[in-house]
Structures are given as C-alpha cells and as structure tokens.
Amino acid sequence: MTMGTIDERYLRYRQSLQQFGQSHLLTYWEELTDPQRQRLLDDLDQVDFARCAELIDPYVRNRPVIPLPERIEPVPALPAEPDAGRVGFYAKAVEVGTTAINGGQVAAFTVAGGQGTRLGYDGPKGAFPASPVRSACLFRLFAEFLLGTQRRHGACPRWFIMTSQANHTETVALFEEHSYFGLSHDRVRFFRQGQMPAFMPDGRLALADRHRLALSPDGHGGSLRALAASGALDEMRACGVEYISYFQVDNPLVKAIDPLFIGLHALTGSEMSSKAVTKADDLERVGNFCLADGKVAVIEYSDLPDELALQKNADGSRRFDAGSIAIHVLSRKFVEKLTGRGATLELPWHRAEKRASVLNEAGQKVEPNEPNVVKLELFVFDAIPLAHNPLVLYTRREEEFSPVKNAEGVDSAVTARRDMVRRAARWLEACGCRVPRDAAGEPATDLEINPAYALDADDLRSQLTTLPVIRPGCPLLLGGE
Ligand code: UTP
Numbered sequence: 001m002t003m004g005t006i007d008e009r010y011l012r013y014r015q016s017l018q019q020f021g022q023s024h025l026l027t028y029w030e031e032l033t034d035p036q037r038q039r040l041l042d043d044l045d046q047v048d049f050a051r052c053a054e055l056i057d058p059y060v061r062n063r064p065v066i067p068l069p070e071r072i073e074p075v076p077a078l079p080a081e082p083d084a085g086r087v088g089f090y091a092k093a094v095e096v097g098t099t100a101i102n103g104g105q106v107a108a109f110t111v112a113g114g115q116g117t118r119l120g121y122d123g124p125k126g127a128f129p130a131s132p133v134r135s136a137c138l139f140r141l142f143a144e145f146l147l148g149t150q151r152r153h154g155a156c157p158r159w160f161i162m163t164s165q166a167n168h169t170e171t172v173a174l175f176e177e178h179s180y181f182g183l184s185h186d187r188v189r190f191f192r193q194g195q196m197p198a199f200m201p202d203g204r205l206a207l208a209d210r211h212r213l214a215l216s217p218d219g220h221g222g223s224l225r226a227l228a229a230s231g232a233l234d235e236m237r238a239c240g241v242e243y244i245s246y247f248q249v250d251n252p253l254v255k256a257i258d259p260l261f262i263g264l265h266a267l268t269g270s271e272m273s274s275k276a277v278t279k280a281d282d283l284e285r286v287g288n289f290c291l292a293d294g295k296v297a298v299i300e301y302s303d304l305p306d307e308l309a310l311q312k313n314a315d316g317s318r319r320f321d322a323g324s325i326a327i328h329v330l331s332r333k334f335v336e337k338l339t340g341r342g343a344t345l346e347l348p349w350h351r352a353e354k355r356a357s358v359l360n361e362a363g364q365k366v367e368p369n370e371p372n373v374v375k376l377e378l379f380v381f382d383a384i385p386l387a388h389n390p391l392v393l394y395t396r397r398e399e400e401f402s403p404v405k406n407a408e409g410v411d412s413a414v415t416a417r418r419d420m421v422r423r424a425a426r427w428l429e430a431c432g433c434r435v436p437r438d439a440a441g442e443p444a445t446d447l448e449i450n451p452a453y454a455l456d457a458d459d460l461r462s463q464l465t466t467l468p469v470i471r472p473g474c475p476l477l478l479g480g481e
Pocket of ligand 1: 112114118248405
C-alpha cells in the first residue's frame with residue numbers, strides 16, 4: 001500500500017473515530033513508522049465501529065441484567081439408545097444420515113479459533129499432541145476420522161476449519177507440513193473468524209501497543225457470521241452441503257460425522273440439533289439444556305440457580321440432567337437465514353471482565369493483577385432457541401466427550417488420554433479381546449485405535465482379522481504408524 005493510501009485511510013479514520021469517541025486510538029500516529037501505521041490501520045479495519053457503539057452503553061459501561069426465563073423446565077431429549085418404541089425410527093435415521101453422508105450433503109466443521117488460555121499450549125490447540133500411543137495431534141485425529149468415514153461411506157466429507165487471526169497461519173502451516181494428514185487438500189477449507197476489541201470500562205477501545213488494538217476472537221458464536229463472511233457458506237451451497245456437523249477442536253473423542261445424529265436431525269426437521277450427556281454431578285460446569293419459557297436453550301452453569309440444579313425427580317434422578325458438550329448439527333439453510341442479507345435474528349453478546357496487557361493513559365504497557373478490560377463474545381448455543389424444532393440427543397460421555405481444556409486436573413490432556421485408552425479397551429473387549437487390567441480396573445497398558453482404521457466397536461469388529469494379544473505395559477496401536 002502506498003504512502004498516499006495510508007494517508008487517505010488515516011484521514012478517513014481521524015474523522016470517523018472522532019464521531020465514535022475513539023480518537024485516542026490515533027494518539028501515537030505521528031511517532032509510528034510506516035509499517036506500524038499500516039498495522040494500526042489494518043487493526044482498525046477489523047472493527048465495526050458502528051456496531052461497537054451500540055454495545056458500549058448496554059454491555060461495557062453497564063453490566064447487562066439478563067433476566068432468567070420465567071419458566072425453566074427440563075428439556076425433552078432423545079435417549080442415546082433407542083427404547084423399544086424407537087428402534088425402527090433410529091434405524092431409519094441411520095439410513096437417512098448415511099445417505100446424506102454418501103451423497104456429500106454433510107460437512108464437518110471445527111471451531112478452532114479459541115485462545116486456549118487455560119491449556120497454555122504454545123501453538124494452535126489443534127496441534128496439541130493428544131493421543132495415548134502416537135501422541136497424534138487433535139487435527140490429525142479428526143482428519144483420520146474423516147478418512148475412516150471415507151472408508152466406510154465411499155465419500156470423504158468436506159472439512160471447514162475456523163481459525164482466528166492469531167492462529168490462522170500456524171494452523172495452515174501445520175496442515176501443509178503434514179500433507180493434510182492424508183486428506184486431499186481440496187476437501188479442507190480454512191477461514192478466519194471475526195475479532196472484537198477489548199474495551200476499557202469507560203467504553204473506549206483498548207490499545208495493546210501504540211500501533212496495535214487489543215483484539216480477540218469474537219467467540220464460537222462468531223462462527224455463524226464467519227461462515228457467511230468468508231464465503232464458506234456459499235461454497236457449501238454450491239457443492240450441495242445441507243448439514244453442518246459442528247464440533248470443537250478440543251474433544252478427541254468426538255464423532256466428527258455421526259450418521260444417527262445427522263439422520264435424526266433430518267427426519268425431525270430440526271434446524272439445529274445438539275448432543276447432551278448426563279451431567280457428572282449436579283453442579284458440573286457445563287451448560288444445561290432446558291426449556292426456557294417453552295424454548296430449547298442452554299443455560300450456563302453459572303446462571304442456573306443452584307436450587308434448580310440440585311432438584312431431583314421422584315425416582316431420585318437429577319431433574320436438570322442434560323449437559324451441553326458443544327456438538328451440533330446445523331442446517332446450512334438455517335445459518336443462511338441467520339446471517340443472510342436483511343437477517344434480523346441476532347445472537348446476544350456475553351460480557352466478561354478480563355485481564356489484558358494494554359496501554360495506560362501514559363502510553364505504558366501495564367500487566368494488571370485485576371480484570372481491566374471488558375470483552376464481548378458470542379456463543380453458538382444461543383442460536384438454538386432461534387431454530388425450528390431443535391433436537392437434543394443424549395449420548396454416552398465415555399464414548400464421545402473428553403475435552404482437553406486445562407493443563408492439568410479435570411478435562412486435561414491426562415484425562416483425555418485416559419478416556420481414549422478406556423474407550424479403546426471397551427471396543428476391543430466388545431470384539432472378544434482380553435484386555436489385562438490393573439488393580440484399579442484400568443487397562444494395564446496404553447491402547448490406541450486410529451480412527452481411520454475403526455470408527456466404533458462394530459467397525460473394529462469388521463476390521464479385525466485376528467484378535468490382537470494385549471500385554472501389560474506393551475502399548476498397542478491399531479491402524480497405522
Ligand atoms: P473454549 O470456550 O474452551 O475457549 O472454546 P478456548 O479459547 O479454547 O480456551 P480458553 O477458555 O481460552 O482456555 C471452546 C471451543 O470454541 C472455540 C475453541 O477453539 C474451542 O474449540 N472457539 C472459542 C473459537 O473457535 N473461537 C472463539 O472465539 C472462542
């Protein structure tokens with residue numbers, strides 16, 4: 001970009017920022033080098049100032065008071081295994097889902113734009129070595145799931161991956177370096193999500209440096225807008241994708257493409273479907289599927305009153321028992337409806353007070369001990385109440401959910417590896433293998449099944465020609481190096 005162009009852009013911003021009360025963002029302009037000026041202008045281009053202006057009073061200067069729904073009731077959800085009356089319906093759903101996958105109507109969609117602060121891993125979270133024997137990274141496991149789907153269904157689903165400004169280049173480089181983990185390049189499409197500025201409590205945008213805005217990804221709910229803005233949604237339409245299989249980058253157990261789930265979504269005419277697990281305990285820190293004033297919604301654990309979270313049914317079971325695991329199927333047309341021209345349905349913003357290293361009035365960088373900025377994020381589950389006929393399907397946690405969120409403890413790399421080994425052991429035992437176990441009943445060695453080799457226990461049964469012999473302390477990998 002030429003010097004003249006920088007000047008033009010500067011002049012435009014000088015005027016508009018004044019209008020929006022954000023002139024301080026240009027305070028250091030005179031002392032910046034040309035590349036720094038370019039950088040600052042690029043950051044400013046990322047911000048929709050008119051949209052931010054509308055959010056400052058209700059969300060930044062004030063804490064929005066979001067009233068709880070008047071009626072909060074348990075959500076009607078389909079069981080993981082069909083009861084007697086639903087055997088035929090579930091079989092039909094598998095058939096419908098399979099036809100959709102075979103016909104290329106289903107795309108996988110991974111949201112991988114998060115900052116992964118809790119894990120503290122140096123690199124995109126998808127590059128995190130997650131599997132027990134090979135230390136295969138999360139992206140590799142999902143790629144192999146798609147290869148397994150191709151083996152089973154003949155067609156390899158397209159894979160859309162949402163990155164952030166911060167991790168996009170590194171993510172693409174990882175795929176390049178590993179030859180797309182065996183997938184054909186043209187099946188994988190990356191796009192960046194939008195960013196939101198961090199606000200100072202008075203409503204002014206914070207500077208991360210004299211030539212940088214403090215920007216961060218706009219939340220996983222930003223994925224819907226990013227699908228549209230990036231052109232990914234148009235590509236989906238052009239190549240006949242009807243169903244978007246949405247999952248997070250941090251769950252190595254996820255069934256990236258699930259014929260039953262897709263089939264149930266299609267058969268019930270749902271626009272957005274969700275998987276739920278039975279909560280581990282009453283106050284588990286997961287969102288709760290509820291009927292909120294009659295509409296299916298997720299109420300965050302911090303918002304569900306304890307008195308409700310602790311309620312029991314007459315048989316002693318938990319009344320609010322359906323925990324959200326952020327696995328969804330969205331109809332492409334539903335996302336188009338939410339994001340298309342003239343769309344009036346908006347997701348609500350969630351406010352969080354965070355610590356961020358930003359410039360103070362004197363232009364010095366401060367490392368705060370207390371939250372000093374307000375960040376606003378969108379959550380994808382807020383689209384559920386906007387959907388027609390939203391479906392909730394229970395699934396078995398031990399088969400499908402063990403996220404890598406934290407460096408240690410609950411939902412960490414250690415628990416995810418443990419759960420991968422436990423699942424592999426169950427599948428092997430279901431096929432008739434003897435799995436040696438230790439005194440605590442845990443498998444006595446690390447076990448790993450490459451998803452490209454087997455997608456579930458039945459698949460494994462059809463793949464095994466002989467039963468492997470498993471010895472304590474001798475790790476076993478099935479399917480590939
Ligand atoms: P989390 O809420 O766990 O956030 O994201 P995170 O950023 O990964 O981790 P922390 O909270 O900083 O420790 C759940 C999923 O949503 C994606 C993440 O990549 C993850 O797959 N996500 C989150 C986005 O894609 N964009 C965002 O802006 C936020």
